[in-house]
Structure formats: C-alpha cells, structure tokens
Amino acid sequence: MTTTAIRSTAALSASLTLLAGLVACSSAPSTAGDSGSGGQVTITVGDRPSSADPTNRAQFDKKVADFQQANPDIKLNPVETIWDATTFQAQAAGGQLPDVLSVPFTEPQGMIARKQVADLTKALKDDGLLAELNPNVLKIGQDQAGNVYAIPTAAYSIGLIYNRELFTKAGLDPDKPPATWDEVRADAKQIAAKTGQAGYGQMTTTNTGGWMFTTQTYAFGGTVENAEGTKATFDDAPSRAALQALHDMKWVDKSMGQAVLYDYDGIQKAFAAGKIGMYMGAPDMYRSVVVTNGLKPASFGVGPLPQQGGDHGTLTGGSVQIVSKTTTDAEKAAAIKWIKFANLNKYVTQDAAVTSAKNGVAAKQPVGVPGLPVIAADKYATYQSWIKPYVNVPLDNFAPYTKVAAEQKIIPEPPVKAQEVYAALDPVVQTVLGNAKADIPALLTKAAATVNAKLGR
Template sequence: MKMLAKRWMAGTVAVVTVAGLAACATGDADSDGTVDGPVTISVGGMPTTERPEERAFFQNRIEEFEKANPDITIEGEETRYDVNTFNALLAGGGLPTLINVPFTEMQGLISRQQVLDVTPYTSESEVLSQLNPRVQEVVSSDDKIYGVPWTAYTMSLLYNRDLFAAAGLDPDAPPTTWDEVREAAVAITESTDAQGFGSMTTENAGGWAAATMAYSFGGLVENEEGTEATVDTDAMREVLEFYQTLRWEDNVFGDNFLLNYDDASQQFAAGNIGMFLQGSDAYPRMVDSLGMTPDSVGIAPLPQESNGLGTLAGGTVAVITPTATEAEAAAAIKWIEFHRFEKYSSEEAARAEAEAGVAEGVTVGSPESPVVDEAVYATYLSWIDDLINVPRENFTVFLDSVETLPLVPEPATKAQEVYALLDPVVQAVLTREDADIPALLESAQSAAQSAIDAG
C-alpha cells in the first residue's frame, strides 16, 4: 500500500512537472515561431500612471504608429531595465520585445548574448544609419550592432552653482583641470557648510568614477581589445593620490565614504557636496526627482590633464530580446525610428513630445550629448525653443565641449567586475590615511587580470 502510494505520488509530481514544462514550452514556441502578416510586439518604458501626461503622449504615439502601420500592434509596458529582474524576465519569457538599458550594461549583455544583433535592420534604416558614430560605437562589437542608442551623456563634473557663488568662485567658469577642482573644493569647504568634493564609492560606482577620472589622467583600465587589465598605471595612481590629498591633506572630502549612486545624488541635491562626478544626464533627476533648484545645477566637462584621453560616454539603448522573430525585430526597429527619432525630422512630433513634458511639469531641453548629427540636433532645439524650461545658458561650457571632448567607451571585458574591484581601493584611500596606493593597485591589477582571463 505504502509502495503504491509512493509510486502514485511520484507519478503525480512527474505529471505536474511535465505539465508545467509543457506549458512553458508552448509559450516559447509561440514567441519563437515566425509570424507572417500581422505582428504584435511589446515595448517597455511606458511612463507610469504617476506621469499621466507623458503616459497619454506615449499611448497616442502608439495609436498614431498603429494607424500608419496596420500590420503592427504595439503593447506598451511599464517594464524598465533592472539588473535584479532582467534575467528572470528573460528566463520566464516576460521580457518585452523592446526594452531600454543603460550603456553601462551593454557590454555584459552583448558578451552573454542576451540582446539581438540588429545590424541587418539598422543598416536598412536611413534614420538609424545616420546616428552619431561616436555613440554608435558603444553598442557595437565585432562590427555588429546590438541596439539603438537614443539618449547619450558624458561623465562630467557636476557642481553646485550656489555653493560656487558662496565661495567666491565664478559659476560660469567651472574648473577645467584637477588642480582647479582642488582649489575650488578647498574654497567651498572653507566658505560654506558643504564638503568641497565627493565621490560615489559603493555598488561599483566608486570604480566607475575612478576609471573615468583615470581617462582624464591619460590611462585606461583595460587595453582596447579587453584582453589585458591596465589598472595599475600612473593615471590611476594619480587619481588615488588626488583623492588622498583632498581627503587627508585638505580635508574637503566629507565624512561618509560609503556612498552609492543614489546617496551621492541626494547629498549633492541637498547642497552638501560642492562637486562630484556623474553623468551629464543627471539634470532631470536632480531637479525633477530630488527638488534641486534649476539654477543651482552646474555641469562641466570632465577636467582633463594635458595627456587626458577624454571622458566616458553613457546613455540609453533600446535593445531587442534575443528570442524575437525577424518580423518582431523589424517591427521593433520601426517603432524606435518612429517614437525616438521622428522628433528630429518632424517639427510636429518634436513639439508634441516637448508639450507633454511641459504639461507634466518635467524638464524639457536638458543638456545631453546628441545622438544625431549636430546640425539636425540644432534644428530640433530650434523647433522646441519656446518650450525649453532648462536654463541652458548655465551649461555653455559643457555644451561647447560636447562635440570636441573625445568619448572613451566602457572597458571591453568585464567592465562591472573591474569597477567592483576598484571600489575597495577607493574606499581604502578614503578611510585609511596610511593606505598603500601601489600595493592596492598591484592587488587590484592582479584580480582584474584574473577576472578577464576567466572569460
């Protein structure tokens, strides 16, 4: 009797399991099968109900698109890229056909083959083949293109214009070298309650910022092919010595050295940090989300030493799920062209998007690195000129640098792991006065090389 019950139980479990697997398999087959004729795709990034005007604009765009393309049905989803859920969505088949991801994740996604190669589709697109090649490089690997970048920024020096003024500094003439940054940091700390300089230090952001600074001192953290770690360089040593000087000699680095991206942003927006490194796209976040006064936000190009290589590029890339069919991928590319790039060729579309932003009370015309040709971008700005609610005159120095400051791509291999290895190095320099920089770099170099070699 017991044996029979056991067998029966095992049988039940097997049936349940097989049934579950069969159900999954059916779902996969549906999404994998090539669809002729009408095609339906899901697109992530739809504004949430907290932003009704922008959501309505997004849904109107879907209606317009479907009217112009009767064979394509778009299902808007609020899904956004989240490192904690991306793989689960991909494994469970719940990833939208199209999702937006940050530049920093692209290299990992490409190496893990978790995004579709869209070269065949973008090369046929007149709009997308004209994208700024400097930005296009970020989404390319082995002459293949893995996404469509539709916003871009550069790692920059964010500074608080009010604190600059209070310290007797000219907010319209931000520092251009690291020596000038140091002088400004000292002046801010002496004249105000804020710390002159700060940095993100945890969740890989410490390494991200340090690597970016190293570019401005003339060094990369990996060779261009991504086969060799180059963490232990004069450039990185200079970065850490700069930190060391500001922390222990000048005492302008504050007290808290465990700040992630959000912590540092909040401290900056609250007026507790005079300067720190972050993306130039931070303006909407600082003003719309963290309540900073528009005129307080200062953005300067990343200061460069005489042998500086430029700055790290960032932004948002629309990628297509690797399980998409050809028809779905083609439809998704068509949607990106329409939704993200029509504003550069149609004044009506440009103004409609800007008007939705104004109605929502969010920033319109914030500083960014154009993903399209300079002339095209200028025309776009002229169309929405009267709707721009950002004091762009405050960013003249930054905007002038956009086309001239060279862009350095993310490290080609294991970028996030190399950044993670640099976090404790930065923390050591900031929390221990006797931190041995050469020893720390030697150890990080060895660990980074091991990570790269592990493939």
C-alpha cells in the same frame, strides 16, 4: 548606473529608460517569414512594464496602439522581457529574446563578437535613420568595419557638476569650471577655505565608488579592463594618479570635508543642500538636484569632465536597442520603425517634440536639459528649436558642458561584469578617503586580483 541608464551599471539616472531585472517572456519571438494576412509583419518587442507598474504600462500600451494605427502592416507583440545581466546569456542561448530589446551600452560589443544580434546597417540606410544618428555615439553599436548592430536611444556622458553660488562666494568664475584635475584640486581648496563647505565630493558606495573611479581613471588616460574584458588594467600609473589626487584633496588640502560615504542619492542631497562644491555626474542630474532636492536652478552648473595629461575622454552610458539575429529583412525594417517611433520620434518629428515638451511643462518637470544627443548635431539643433518656447531650465548654466561634450571622446563602461568590477573597487576608494596612510599601489594590486578572478570565471 540606470534608475533607468545613468546607473546603467552603477547608479541609474532617472532621465534614461534602461530597466533592470527580469520578467519572463510571455511568448516566443517571431519566426522568420511570420507575416499574417495581407503581408502583415509581426514582431515581438520587449520592455513592456509589468502589471505592478500600471501607469507606465498604460503609457507603453498606448504607444503600441498608436504605432499600429500608424503602421497597419505591422503587428507588435509586446512582452515584459527586460535585460538582466544574470540571465541574458541563457535567454539568448535558448532563443527566448524578443525581436527588439533595450540593453545598456556595456553590452553591444560583446554581443557583436558573439554574433548574437542582427546587422542593421542596410535596414537603417533604407529607412534613412542611419544619417540622423550621432556618429560619435553610434560607435557604441558598430563593429570595426562600421556595420551597425545596435541603435542608441538614450545616452549620457559624465561631466563635472558644480555649485555656481559656492563658486561665486569662493571668488571663482562660475562660467569657467576647472578643465584639469590640477584645477579641480585648486578650486576645491579655495571653496573649502572661503566657504567652509567641502570643495569636492565623490560617490563611494553601492558600486558608485567603482563607477566614479572608472570615470576618473579614463580622465587620467587609463583603462579598467582590456578590450576583451578578460583582465583588469587599473593597476597602473593613471589609476594610481587618480587615487592620489583624491588622497591629496582629502588629507593634504582637507578640501573634501568629513563625510566620504556617499551613494548616488546621498551626494545629490548633500550637493543640493550646499555642502559640496563639485562632484562628477551627468547633466540630467539637474532633475534630482533641483526638482527633487530643491537646489536653486541658478546654482546648478555643469562642465565637461576635467582631464589630466591630455584629452583622454569621459565615461558614457545609456541604452541601445538590439534586434534578434533571426529576424527577416521585413522584420528588421519593422523593428527600426518601432524603435524610431518609440524612442526617437520627438527628435525627428516636430509634433512629437512639442507634445513631449508641453507634457513635461505640465508635469512640472525640466524641459530642455542638454546632454549627450543620440542624433546628429543638425537634427539635434532642429529639435532644440522646436522645443525652445517650452524650455524651463537655465541653458547658460549648461554652456561649459555643451561647448565641449559633443566633441569629447566617449568611452563605454567596462565591457564585462561591470557591476562586479565596481563592487571590487568601492572599498579601494573608501580606504583612500578613510585612511591618510592608505597604500594606493597595494590596494589596486589586491583589487586587480579580485577582478581578474571574476573575469576568469
């Protein structure tokens, strides 16, 4: 999901910064004890944009220069290495990873188990950053003992995007989006009957079908893979119930309209055009729906992900920063300073927060879109107070989400071969929405066999 991390593994969201693909490392990572004259520490940092992206490269290089000016005892060696699922393990085995690298939420637990990343617990405590991070999100990068191996820097959690104008036209309360899937079904039926538009839509293509099926399975209390990532677990009651809900909205209630083959961009265009009442997505889709595709800001609404049969949680994604296991204590400390400066500065420094907000307003971009914060609640509240004069989005429209999202359980995407799993599940969702007589149990059994073959490689 990351035009950078909402598509962290299926359809990336423009507000996060996870990159995809691979550019060869231009130099080897720093070695232990690499400390130039005067005790200077040198670390290699990844994720430098390539020369084919001159604007972002220049911004990155300026950030490097600013950091080094503020920290003359640290030298940064920026390289173009970025995370790629197909090459990461070979890079790790060959010692070709930089000292600092951004990776998606799907990766830390596997890296911790394989002992591929540094334990940052002490360095984070010494820096003071540990106390400033959101403990709920930090779990993504912790082992069972609570030691920290990855620092979350961008996060999202899936909620329910809905059109407040269509809700009003249908006689529904736009300040009270559905909290369960039974309510989603009822509201979708009412929207379709009263407005003639699809009450609910779902992404189904280019791996987004599997991504959203996973999200919905979580909301019904199920899982897609076991904790080890060795076996598919979606051939069970929660997944069948999730698909049955889609089937019944499409074929019994006829509340999903005729179009069912939506990708990430397509569903946002249809939603912005007023053709869909609700769909699953993250709050930062506001940028694409409103700024890019022209929905009136007042019509955008978002609530927490509806649950079914209990408070199960929602899918989360995003990016974390990892540090090479070969780094020294001094290099770990330097790495954390860079991570904080490059990714979290606006949350902990008022000047940086105000500058970022002003730049957003000047660029006519949304400022203040709520989401899943990577910093602790008190720090996030302070950050929001800093940028309040520059907020240009209707915060009340996000209130149903923000009231719940901070406490809602977050569940990472499948830990192994997430994209291949999603690809195997796309046709399952498409078949259910394209054939009223689809055999849901048989579809899931067949897809599970496909996924198990991939996981067993």
